[in-house]
Amino acid sequence: MRYRFLGNSGLQVSEICFGVMTFTGKTGWTHLGIQEQKDANRLTSLAIDNGVNFFDTADVYSSGISETMLGKALGKKRKDVIIATKGEGRMGKGPNDEGHSRQHLIKACNDSLKRLNTDYIDLYQVHSFDFMTPLEEMMSALDQLVKDGKVRYIGLSNFFAWQIMKLMSISEKQNLEKIISLQAYYSLVGRDLEYETIPVCLDQKIGIIVWSPLHGGILSGKYRKGKKWPKGTRIKGESQHLPYDIERGDKILAVMEKISKHKNAPMSQIALNYALQKPGITSVIIGARDKIQLLENIKTTDWKLSEDEMKKLDEVSEPPRIYPHRFFRSRR
Numbered sequence: 001m002r003y004r005f006l007g008n009s010g011l012q013v014s015e016i017c018f019g020v021m022t023f024t025g026k027t028g029w030t031h032l033g034i035q036e037q038k039d040a041n042r043l044t045s046l047a048i049d050n051g052v053n054f055f056d057t058a059d060v061y062s063s064g065i066s067e068t069m070l071g072k073a074l075g076k077k078r079k080d081v082i083i084a085t086k087g088e089g090r091m092g093k094g095p096n097d098e099g100h101s102r103q104h105l106i107k108a109c110n111d112s113l114k115r116l117n118t119d120y121i122d123l124y125q126v127h128s129f130d131f132m133t134p135l136e137e138m139m140s141a142l143d144q145l146v147k148d149g150k151v152r153y154i155g156l157s158n159f160f161a162w163q164i165m166k167l168m169s170i171s172e173k174q175n176l177e178k179i180i181s182l183q184a185y186y187s188l189v190g191r192d193l194e195y196e197t198i199p200v201c202l203d204q205k206i207g208i209i210v211w212s213p214l215h216g217g218i219l220s221g222k223y224r225k226g227k228k229w230p231k232g233t234r235i236k237g238e239s240q241h242l243p244y245d246i247e248r249g250d251k252i253l254a255v256m257e258k259i260s261k262h263k264n265a266p267m268s269q270i271a272l273n274y275a276l277q278k279p280g281i282t283s284v285i286i287g288a289r290d291k292i293q294l295l296e297n298i299k300t301t302d303w304k305l306s307e308d309e310m311k312k313l314d315e316v317s318e319p320p321r322i323y324p325h326r327f328f329r330s331r332r
């Protein structure tokens, strides 16, 4: 396993982060598959034994079940790992049970600490943007959480580039704790992040942590156009996957398949390696139904794509050159 510094911080995280959105118990988000405490214990230990020191969850995942299960699965190993969790999402019926208000973020963080059974969270991320609360209020609430020792580093998830830039400027002017990371969707079938977000993150030294790098399983190659899709997996049909252009996606999968055969490596590793080798990306958050998927995904870091393979993948998955990008050739 390789480790990288997260953004402009001294914190080192494994290139593979284990995302535990699938720790559902019997009553949580079971549409993703069912993982009970015994599964969580086994997968968490296996990840740690294979060098993973970075785990991602959120309060909203199965209404707190994922955090509780991760806390239990880590047990005494908690001190050896980096826990990233998120707050902002709706956790109750009241008007203040979601969003970026000081009221909600402080309560959400306290509740996560209890569920995770820890007295600090390594990386506390604001899950998504709330258009109602001033950014200054959100930044001062996050700063307070760090000052109180509840949180060690702060990050964002699913923010627009201009909002990130504005937040960095607020921190600078008001001498508040700085954002070190952005958790965002990025994959071979969705490179939208390259338009605005990656340039801002590179400029501001914010580390990008990629969610759903296999596009929910599509990039493992098991769902192909014109072929029977597998049963018993998360994606039950075309309406159930994250949006992407299936025609274009199949061209990308065909190039991945060739590289996969040549390298004798699974397609999932091609997708994960591609993301890890792109500028600005620090870590990929993998999801895994079982031990086989978990180990296959972790072993991505055993090898690298060549420059030529990266070029082929870049070309087939190139996002449309929208204005004003069409005036400029990327230098990255």
Ligand SMILES: NC(=O)c1ccc[n+]([C@@H]2O[C@H](COP(=O)([O-])OP(=O)(O)OC[C@H]3O[C@@H](n4cnc5c(N)ncnc54)[C@H](OP(=O)(O)O)[C@@H]3O)[C@@H](O)[C@H]2O)c1
Pocket: 018, 019, 020, 021, 022, 032, 033, 056, 057, 127, 157, 158, 183, 184, 210, 211, 212, 213, 214, 215, 216, 217, 218, 220, 222, 232, 233, 234, 235, 266, 268, 285, 286, 287, 288, 289, 292, 293, 294, 296, 297
């Ligand atoms: N910040 C956000 O808004 C946000 C949003 C989504 C996720 N996340 C984070 O990102 C993490 C990962 O998301 P994700 O689970 O959607 O990631 P993903 O890598 O896109 O999909 C994971 C799913 O793909 C299938 N899979 C994984 N490895 C495979 C392999 N080697 N071969 C074949 N199939 C494989 C499994 O589902 P099947 O076995 O059912 O096919 C697995 O559950 C989450 O746990 C969460 O921490 C964050």
